[in-house]
Amino acid sequence: MYVAVKGGERAIDRAHRLLAEERRGDPAVPELTLAQIDQQLAFAVDRVMTEGSLYDRELAALAVKQARGDLVEAIFLLRAYRTTLPRLGVSRPLDTAAMVARRRVSAIFKDLPGGQILGPTFDYTHRLLDFGLAEPGEPGPTAPVEDATGREADPSLPRVMDLLDREGLIEGEPAVRDDGRVGDLTREPLTFPAGRDVRLQNLARGDEGFLLAMGYATQRGYGRNHPFAGEIRQGEVSVSLAPEEIGFPVEIAAITVTECQMVNQFKGSSSTPAQFTRGYGLAFGSAERKAMAMALVDRALRARDLGEEPASPTQDEEFVLSHSDSVEASGFVQHLKLPHYVDFQAELVLVRDLRAAHGSSAPR
Amino acid sequence: MSRYNFAYLDEQTKRMIRRAILKAVAVPGYQVPFGSREMPLSYGWGTGGVQVTASVIGTTDVLKVIDQGADDTTNAVSIRRFFARTTGVATTTRTDEATLIQTRHRIPETPLAPGQIVVFQVPIPEPLRWLEPREAETRTMHALEEYGVMYVRLYEDITRHGRVAQTYEYPVIVNGRYLMRPSPIPKLDNPKLDRSPALMLFGAGREKRIYAVPPWTAVKSLDFDDHPFEVEHWDRPCDLCGARGAFLDELIVDDKGGRLFICSDTDFCARRQAAGHGPRA
Numbered sequence: 038m039y040v041a042v043k044g045g046e047r048a049i050d051r052a053h054r055l056l057a058e059e060r061r062g063d064p065a066v067p068e069l070t071l072a073q074i075d076q077q078l079a080f081a082v083d084r085v086m087t088e089g090s091l092y093d094r095e096l097a098a099l100a101v102k103q104a105r106g107d108l109v110e111a112i113f114l115l116r117a118y119r120t121t122l123p124r125l126g127v128s129r130p131l132d133t134a135a136m137v138a139r140r141r142v143s144a145i146f147k148d149l150p151g152g153q154i155l156g157p158t159f160d161y162t163h164r165l166l167d168f169g170l171a172e173p174g175e176p177g178p179t180a181p182v183e184d185a186t187g188r189e190a191d192p193s194l195p196r197v198m199d200l201l202d203r204e205g206l207i208e209g210e211p212a213v214r215d216d217g218r219v220g221d222l223t224r225e226p227l228t229f230p231a232g233r234d235v236r237l238q239n240l241a242r243g244d245e246g247f248l249l250a251m252g253y254a255t256q257r258g259y260g261r262n263h264p265f266a267g268e269i270r271q272g273e274v275s276v277s278l279a280p281e282e283i284g285f286p287v288e289i290a291a292i293t294v295t296e297c298q299m300v301n302q303f304k305g306s307s308s309t310p311a312q313f314t315r316g317y318g319l320a321f322g323s324a325e326r327k328a329m330a331m332a333l334v335d336r337a338l339r340a341r342d343l344g345e346e347p348a349s350p351t352q353d354e355e356f357v358l359s360h361s362d363s364v365e366a367s368g369f370v371q372h373l374k375l376p377h378y379v380d381f382q383a384e385l386v387l388v389r390d391l392r393a394a395h396g397s398s399a400p401r
Numbered sequence: 402m403s404r405y406n407f408a409y410l411d412e413q414t415k416r417m418i419r420r421a422i423l424k425a426v427a428v429p430g431y432q433v434p435f436g437s438r439e440m441p442l443s444y445g446w447g448t449g450g451v452q453v454t455a456s457v458i459g460t461t462d463v464l465k466v467i468d469q470g471a472d473d474t475t476n477a478v479s480i481r482r483f484f485a486r487t488t489g490v491a492t493t494t495r496t497d498e499a500t501l502i503q504t505r506h507r508i509p510e511t512p513l514a515p516g517q518i519v520v521f522q523v524p525i526p527e528p529l530r531w532l533e534p535r536e537a538e539t540r541t542m543h544a545l546e547e548y549g550v551m552y553v554r555l556y557e558d559i560t561r562h563g564r565v566a567q568t569y570e571y572p573v574i575v576n577g578r579y580l581m582r583p584s585p586i587p588k589l590d591n592p593k594l595d596r597s598p599a600l601m602l603f604g605a606g607r608e609k610r611i612y613a614v615p616p617w618t619a620v621k622s623l624d625f626d627d628h629p630f631e632v633e634h635w636d637r638p639c640d641l642c643g644a645r646g647a648f649l650d651e652l653i654v655d656d657k658g659g660r661l662f663i664c665s666d667t668d669f670c671a672r673r674q675a676a677g678h679g680p681r682a
Contacts, residue, residue, distance in 0.1 A: 045478040117441040121405070218539040226434040226609035229537045356533055365444045365607050370522070372445030375476050378650050379469045379506045379665055383568035385651065386633045391562055 043225035047158055060105050060182050083293075083322025088363060089115030090223070090242050091122075092292050092321055109244070109254040109363045116364055127219070129286055131274045133296050133319075138272035140325065145265045145300060149261040156271065158325075184261065197268040198298050198315065211342070229249045229355055230341070236358060238336055241319060243361030252333035253350050260337040260351035261300035264316065271295040271323055295320050297328035301336050304343060308309050314343060409487045410456040414438055418611070420454035422602060425613035430575025431543070437609040447480055447505060448606025450522035454484065454503050455601070457518060463491045465499035470648065470665035477505070494668050506569075508590040509536050510647050510669040513599035515584045515616065521584035523605040526612060528572045528582035543603035548580045551623060559628055568633065572581050574621045575614055589632040594620040640680055644672035 040041075044233035063070065075082055075098045084098040089112045097115055140156025143149055201207040211233055220235040227235065240248060255261055272295050279286040298317040305311030316336025318328035340352040350356045360366060406412065414436075422434035440448045458464065464484055468477035472494040480503060481492050493499050496511040498614040513519065529539045532550045542548070551572055558566040565571075571588035575581045583594060584603055592603060594614055601614040614620055624630040638645045639662045647669065649662040664670035 045475040046482075049475055049478060049482075061568065070679045114441070115626070120439040121411070123411075150415060194594045223439065224436045226436060228434065240526065262508075347572045355537065359536075368444030368448075369524070369607060370445075371443060373503075375446065376469045376474055377506070378567040379587055379648065380585050382649070382651055382665075383633055386635070387566060391566070 042135070060103070069102055071095055071098040071102065074101050078325060081106070081108060081111075083320070083324050084245060084327070085111045085115055087253065087321040087324055087327060088112045088242055089119065090238075091115050091119040091289075098111065109367050112366045124224075126278050126280060128276050128289070131276065131294065133270065133274055133294070134194070134199070135199045136194070136270055136272045136274045136296075137393070138194060138270050139270065139293075141194065141270040143266070143268045145267055146197065149197060149200065157323075169340055184315070192329050194270075196270075196298065198300075201267070201300070205310075205312070208304075208315060211315075211339075224305075229357060229358075231354060231358060233335075233339075234340075236338060237317065237331075237335060239321070239358045240331045243331070244363035244366065245324075245330070245362040247361050247363070247366075248334055249326060251337070251357060254329035254349070255333050255337045255351050256314065260340065260347075260349035262316070262333070262336045263312075264333055265300045266299045267300035268296070269297045269325060269328065271325065293322050295322065295328045297325070297332045297333040299329075299336055314339070315361065403626060405487060407460075408458050409441075410452065410455045410483065412436065416454040416625070417668070418452055422453065422456065422613065423431075423612045425602070426615050427452050427616050428579070429611060429615055430573075430579030430581040432605075432610040434609055435611050437606045440459055440606065442480075442483070444607040445524060445603045447477060447522040447602030449503070449608075449611070450503050450520050450606075451480060451604075451682065452606055453520045453602050453611060454501060454605035455487075457520075458484065458488055458490060458501055460488070460490060462500045463493050463498055464652070465493050465496065465502045465668075466489075466504075467502070467507060467509070467666075467668075468505040469650070470509070470669075471667040478607055482670070495672075496668055506547065506587075507648065507665060508586055508593045510644075510664070510666040513593075513597055515598040517599040519599050519601050521586075521601065523582075523584040523603045523608075523610075526582060526603065526605040526608050526610040528570075528580045540671045543579060546578070547575075551580060552625075555623060556625070559625075564631075565624070565628065571630075572623050574623065576618050577621075580623075581614075581620075587633065587648055588622065591622045591630070592632070596620075635662060637662055638680075639670060640671075642670045643675055643676045643680055644670065 061219050075094050078101065081101050082094055082097045085100055085108055086094065089097065089100070096118065097111070100111035100114040101108070138154055141151065141154040143153065145283060198207060201210065207294040220232055220238065222235050222238055227239065231239070271294070273291050275288045276290040277286040277288045294301055299316035301314045301315045301316055303311045314336065318331030318335065320327045320331070334351065334357060337351045338354050338357060340347045342383060345352070347353055409661065417436055421433045424602065425431065427431045431680050438452060440451055442448050442451055464481065465472065466477045466481040468474040471477065475640070480525065484490065485492055496502065496509040497514070501518050502509065503522070505522045508519065512625055529542055529551065530552060533539050533542065542625060555567070557567050558564065567588065569587045570582050570585040573581050573583055573591060583591060586640040596617050597614070598616055600616050604610045605611070606633065622630040635649050639647060639649055641663045644664055648665045650665045652663065653659070654661050
């Protein structure tokens, strides 16, 4: 006699226990602390904060630990926490021109006010495994590096875009909404055509790998927009809030961000003089790859606004914005693991019928 | 769980979702966009259904959760536990005892009663999606009631296979107006939507849409005069309870072609067995 499979409940409990065991790994190996993750896996923490859209290093480190290093899972954990938080206010726009920059490079001017600051970057490392890191140990005595961090905001670190803008060489900042408010797609559903505010929010939360591939595709001709890295800067900016009841802005935090401003192919016609166009990327922490890819995709998605004929998926707002979110994508792809017995059975019945009908009507 | 509100969502969010539900009830079959929240559950695993349930559940409700018609499949267990934990309401497996039924892919075999609410988990709410991938375009098509492409698609099936080859999420017209995709229920369940005494709510979390079929609303499965709508049938009864006309799951029991066909609705099947119905009944 067949007895229907029961015990989903017990199976789930045991699966959770196994998972906890696997997460901890060999108990003889010391457990990771959140401070270690925050300090030594800082890029992981930065990515989880950016795509989780919550600036909290400790919670992001906790998410990385709980997710055993699966960053998409960690982003999901942080998002599910973030969604429960009350919205207390909306900050004033960050002033990245007042950034205390740790790194600042422009690929379009050899030198410029404030200078180029290389900062801590993988860029010119030779990618040779450093076997010296294999064993933990105190770093040998090295001469301290003079660091930009801690300096007062350098008043002579103007944004490259502002320098271009002064000459009218680049288009002005695209207008914000008429009412001055910014959209929030974690509160309101995404609609099309999306405003640039919502688009940038979507891209900032978007999966780094997806944006990288989309940005890369634009460089290979799918929506090419002739980019130059006008400026990339990374460092601390202050966040301020101007509550109505106080009437003046109050600084509430300082956060690290990476900003990328792309300068793209110019436009012009017989009636308007030629001007470069913009693409923008911003991410929490150190996230240069993400910010650059975001800027490329932002520019590609401005095709329609700029009167270009969208010809590639990279320029198709619905295509890009509907598929950029790793939490949505990961959930929906993996939902195929859920039982589909019923739908499949319905298909089986039909296919068997169709095959039977085909057999009986086929010429003998 | 004391740090979370009753049914997890905060009251502001519930109010927002209830407003969307009211609109959905007022315009049967119309997909209402709503500010879907990120839930502690994967997208595609019932986030829409969970948000709808969380917004309508009250302390006196009795909740039933099924997946594929069964109360004991892992995702049904997981969602039922989520609500047991966040609301403390009574749960049941009996369809007739439940005031609120969250479901994935099935409508229970036991007839529904007035006052009951069925909440469907919906992966893709847009019935025209496979015919037109763009949301901006499909919304216009709904506004203009431009559903010819769907009839053409069904007609193409008939020319190719001699019949409509759509077995689940078979498209329906609700209240003579909106084309609606019944969350992927098998078409055998479609007639249960028509003039149902229960309120049917559909939640799509990832796609951020809610739609509804209010009680006693006409729901017509698309068809042609010469090719009327038909449901699938099995030429054998359930191997456990002998039911005919119920949706049967097929189980492979050995590697010699052995098969069992049993009701997908576990509550229905178990209660028939308890009432003395057997394989040969």
